[in-house]
Amino acid sequence: MTGAVLKIENSLLAAVPRKAYRSLLAGLEPVTLTFGEVLYEPGETIRHVYFPGASLVSLLTLADGHLALEVGLIGREGMVGIPLVLGHSASSVRALVQGSGTALRMASARFRDEFRSCLPLQRELYRYVHALMAQISQTAACNRFHVVETRLARWLLMTHDRVKSDEFRMTQEFLGHMLGVRRVGVTRAAQALQKRKLIRYSRGDITVLDRTGLEAAACECSGAIQAQEARLLN
Ligand SMILES: [Zn+2]
Secondary structure, three states: OHHHHHOOOOHHHHOOOHHHHHHHHOOOEEEEEOOOOEEEOOOOEOOEEEEEOOOEEEEEEEEOOOEEEEEEEEOOOOOEOHHHHOOOOEOOOEEEEEEOEEEEEEEHHHHHHHHHHOHHHHHHHHHHHHHHHHHHHHHHHHHHHOOHHHHHHHHHHHHHHHHOOOEEEOOHHHHHHHHOOOHHHHHHHHHHHHHOOOEEEEOOEEEEOOHHHHHHHOOHHHHHHHHHHHHHHO
């Protein structure tokens, strides 16, 4: 675990002073999250909280029992398991891994104790909860007012910021959930961005070719979310 002390992938944990972090470390277990893995279902008791490193977790709200829509995206800047911070033991949303990669997890009981006793962790988590609420609110407005192509561009930028890699995997089915549209809508939007040489999209592999162009193609929500995060988390 010495390596984990030296290089902390999760920026929320990295913001906790080293002395406090070292005491948290004993309760943190490195795990690899796999694309498609469900961490929480709505109403289920939360067993672990997760601090993503290279992994990416999507929060989905369900409607009519089968429709899923992404309302939040959590990567290295945050933690999955916010209900525990707010005194609840169950999730209200589905938490789905949409980017495979590393994370540190902690059992819920242990997390409750650490959260109560570690003031720097509390402070970072409250800041993060506020940032996540801002992101969820902006996403709600975005889903209502903006067209699929600009939303897809926004989503790609948010993912790009978190995974810190130009290449990531995303199936059309997943993208449909992220954007709340049918597959054909996803295909059309992805083709449009590809035609403008902003991305390459092939069999679920996405490559960001032109970050600046993608920023220009995205709706204003992308910049708004980025600015909010910079203000609230830095
Ligand atoms: Zn938007």
